[in-house]
Amino acid sequence: MKATKIFDKGHQWIMFGRDPEKPENIIDTNQYMIVAGDRALLMDPGGIEVFAPMLGAILHHVKVDEITDIFASHQDPDIISSLGLWDQALPHAKLHSPWLWEGFLRHFGMNNIQYAAIPDEGSELTLGELDIRFIPAHYLHSSGNFHVYDPKAKILMSGDVGAALEACEAPLYVEDFDEHIPKMEMFHKRWMPSNRAKNDWVNRVRDLDIEYMAPQHGRIFKGENVKRFLDWFEALEVGVAIP
Amino acid sequence: MTSSAEPVEDKLVALASIAAELHSVMGVVWNVSLAGKNAKVISAQAGDKGRGFRPITESIDEISQQAIRGVDEISSEALRLSKISVHEQRSIDAYQRFNSVVKKDADAKYIKTISPAVKKVEDKMRTSMSEFKKSMNHLTLLLETMDQCMLSARAVASVSRIVTSSGQEYRDKLTVVSNDLDKAASYIKQRLSNSYRHLNNVNALRQKGI
Ligand SMILES: [Fe+2]
Ligand SMILES: [Fe+2]
Numbered sequence: 001m002k003a004t005k006i007f008d009k010g011h012q013w014i015m016f017g018r019d020p021e022k023p024e025n026i027i028d029t030n031q032y033m034i035v036a037g038d039r040a041l042l043m044d045p046g047g048i049e050v051f052a053p054m055l056g057a058i059l060h061h062v063k064v065d066e067i068t069d070i071f072a073s074h075q076d077p078d079i080i081s082s083l084g085l086w087d088q089a090l091p092h093a094k095l096h097s098p099w100l101w102e103g104f105l106r107h108f109g110m111n112n113i114q115y116a117a118i119p120d121e122g123s124e125l126t127l128g129e130l131d132i133r134f135i136p137a138h139y140l141h142s143s144g145n146f147h148v149y150d151p152k153a154k155i156l157m158s159g160d161v162g163a164a165l166e167a168c169e170a171p172l173y174v175e176d177f178d179e180h181i182p183k184m185e186m187f188h189k190r191w192m193p194s195n196r197a198k199n200d201w202v203n204r205v206r207d208l209d210i211e212y213m214a215p216q217h218g219r220i221f222k223g224e225n226v227k228r229f230l231d232w233f234e235a236l237e238v239g240v241a242i243p
Numbered sequence: 244m245t246s247s248a249e250p251v252e253d254k255l256v257a258l259a260s261i262a263a264e265l266h267s268v269m270g271v272v273w274n275v276s277l278a279g280k281n282a283k284v285i286s287a288q289a290g291d292k293g294r295g296f297r298p299i300t301e302s303i304d305e306i307s308q309q310a311i312r313g314v315d316e317i318s319s320e321a322l323r324l325s326k327i328s329v330h331e332q333r334s335i336d337a338y339q340r341f342n343s344v345v346k347k348d349a350d351a352k353y354i355k356t357i358s359p360a361v362k363k364v365e366d367k368m369r370t371s372m373s374e375f376k377k378s379m380n381h382l383t384l385l386l387e388t389m390d391q392c393m394l395s396a397r398a399v400a401s402v403s404r405i406v407t408s409s410g411q412e413y414r415d416k417l418t419v420v421s422n423d424l425d426k427a428a429s430y431i432k433q434r435l436s437n438s439y440r441h442l443n444n445v446n447a448l449r450q451k452g453i
Contacts, residue, residue, distance in 0.1 A: 052340045052344050052347070053347075056347055056351060060351045060353070064356040088360060089357065089360050
């Protein structure tokens with residue numbers, strides 16, 4: 001599992017992914033961690049298969065009991081099916097996730113971790129000196145769904161929004177936006193169910209100052225490419241897979 | 244329902260198969276119980292004439308009570324074993340994943356901080372493994388006891404056929420009851436032996452570490 005610091009000024013953002021040992025038939029995922037002082041937030045920690053490489057990679061950066069918080073943007077297996085294992089690794093941690101999914105997520109096995117339900121309108125979390133926000137992203141694609149915004153680092157962790165399906169050795173950042181479109185188009189058309197929800201999200205996110213948009217699959221959008229993505233996504237017709 | 248257990252069957256499937264075998268036994272055990280009740284009625288109707296076969300009707304009744312209790316116990320232990328097995332499987336899987344971190348990332352700066360969690364996961368695995376073993380032994384014992392019980396049932400059935408008594412009419416009735424009992428007992432014995440086979444497969448798979 002490769003770990004890359006994508007931000008390191010006072011606090012850090014580390015991206016984990018591009019795992020060369022990942023089983024071939026599971027979708028490649030990006031996991032993220034914010035380290036602020038002696039606390040760390042693990043975001044969309046991934047499926048059961050990536051648990052061991054993730055834990056190993058994390059222990060190069062923080063002590064296990066410094067991971068005080070976990071965030072799961074929604075309920076998907078590639079996001080959080082590792083929960084039953086994290087529950088044993090981080091028994092004192094809190095899981096921040098949509099209130100809607102609590103009863104479902106507990107099926108992954110949660111005996112120790114505390115469920116911190118995020119209300120529909122979103123909420124905030126303070127990690128040491130850092131305040132981060134859970135931004136609503138309902139129906140993108142899950143009916144209860146949030147993204148993480150860090151106003152200091154100007155990073156939006158955008159879950160499945162901005163996802164691209166590509167090889168595990170793909171570069172970390174989008175270089176040529178137009179070239180990147182074909183890798184995202186089918187995913188967004190098929191997985192995002194509602195134009196209304198999508199446009200509502202685009203409007204909300206346009207109000208944020210974003211330097212990096214970091215999705216759970218594919219590459220990170222930087223600077224101008226964030227704006228390009230928002231324009232492209234706004235114009236895209238989604239939820240149209242009915243034959 | 245499958246009555247033959249392939250040696251390659253999955254551990255959890257093997258355990259579920261035991262529960263299925265026992266489920267089919269349940270109905271038949273009620274036939275044994277009915278045989279016991281009928282035997283008692285025959286004995287009561289025969290009055291003095293039935294004195295010769297009273298010990299036999301009493302045995303049939305006793306065996307039927309024992310069989311009902313036995314199947315009940317075996318069913319709940321088999322269910323318990325299935326549940327324990329799922330826990331065991333999960334705890335072994337967790338241990339292997341934690342252990343792979345300890346081995347592969349031995350050079351990680353904070354690797355030692357995971358040790359308490361690994362220890363807990365290992366303890367949990369050992370506890371569930373020993374619970375599994377205990378439940379497995381208990382189930383084996385219950386199956387053996389039940390097998391003995393069915394053996395006695397068949398013996399009583401065959402003795403009742405040759406018992407001499409002055410009441411021919413009651414003897415015929417008793418023969419019908421004995422035949423029912425014999426049929427039920429031999430069916431149950433077959434199911435028990437299938438359950439054994441599944442249990443042996445579970446054991447073999449465990450020894451192979453699957
Ligand atoms: Fe998803
Ligand atoms: Fe995803």
